Amino acid sequence: MKVPSIRRRILYDRLFKMIIVLLAFCSILPMLFILFFITSKGISVINWRFLTQLPKPVGEIGGGISNAIIGTLMLIGIATAFSVPVGILAGIFLSENRERSLASLTRLCVETLQGVPSIVIGIVAYIWLVVSTGSFSALSGGVALGLMMLPVIITATEETLKLIPENLKEASLALGVSYPRTILKVILPAGVSGIVTGILLSIARIAGETAPLLFTAFGSPFMNLNIFKPMNSLPLMIFNYATSPYPEWHTLAWGASFILIVFVLGLNLFTKVVTRRWKVQF
């Protein structure tokens, strides 16, 4: 009697597939829920004035988040300018000197840095740059964010370069190309998609960070382009407005959350494009 057992197997098969689909759906549910919630609350305040105006004092209607958008972009710029060169060079070092004891020490430090809570990184940047200069500043915020980007960039660079076949390096060296030029003109271009992906993901990771900015960039109600002065950013603005007692500010916070989510989502989609388009086939 084989027939019933086969029927049972088919039934099991269906049941199993259904459970998988259900669980997969459950895992994207929170994300869909957040998107829906923020969009429905935030999209109503989005208009040109919201994007281009400065925040207004309590009681006045309207006001925008232009300083926070500019501030976030500048903070990301500072963080990137500092962490990308350091991160890529460290990644090259790790992939080129896998056996060295300095490399394993570096790897341990990178893993530890990855696990350091963002608030602690904020305190470190506070002690380094705020206490020593005597002022909250965008620079200190950017450094704090950059420290958080570093481990992601280092790991992405190392892992990408490790996968590049040794014979490419040999091809270049055998043409009489010096070692530094081989690294810069052959190895790095061959790994560009992986490295850029790492950078973009690290930016997406820090774009919404609030804790390290609380006592570094600090926030500001004004438009500020001076990196040695306090600067506003989207997460700080959301934090300040959402915890305020004023309903109008709550709406602004929803709007700012929407902008931030769209930015991070866009960055992730762009990352996918980069990974596919710039991929080098060996």
Next chain:
Amino acid sequence: MESTILRIEQFSAFFGVTGVLKDIKLSIPDKRITAIMGPSGCGKTTLIRCINRMHELNPDATVSGRILLDGEDIYATDPIIVRRQIGMVFQKPNPFPMMSIYNNVIAGYNLNGIRLVQNEKDRVVEESLRKAALWDEVKGALHRRGTFLSGGQQQRLCIARALAMKPEVLLLDEPTSALDPRATSHIEELLVQLKDTVTIILVTHNMAQAARVSDYTAFLYLGELIEFGPSERMFTAPKEKRTEEYLTGKFG
């Protein structure tokens, strides 16, 4: 005796404490094909990697003795200069995957920061591809990526890339072992054509290939040079017993 371009004198190589090459003495004749033959692990690849100092990529590698190119000790010259004079083609074709065919051929200039005017570049590319017998197949696709080519074409692209630097010596490390018989015979014909312009040192474990293309053959066994001489004589009347045993398949 023919004129010698490369003279290897009392040359030994070590990886850590293990001796890989023992007291090699060899004179490579100019504008001829010299095959280096021997069983796996006999040190033939190490020997040619020592000739353009590629063995130095292994931090444990040390050498003693001298290798003279036109009378100049290559171990007293900057390895970068040595490698521009002594080109190399590897076992597995390794064109630069992010570059077009054109840029692959001119890579030796571009990567070294040597500036050429456009029509000079064009000339070098065409000349090198013609020498590598690849021009007719790729002239319409010069700006496509080199990795689209077949394995045999990729290997000829690598030969063109090496030839573009106008080396005096071209080292080939089992250049056909990853290729099918057709592509192999194509490369072999090419090597015979090339010997008018460049000295070729060919490492191979394929005895028939050594017999077909080479003018001279060196037989290496366990890091020692057993015999060196004109291929015709080596393959018909070897002087050493071990050479004969290897050629007749008694070991190796």
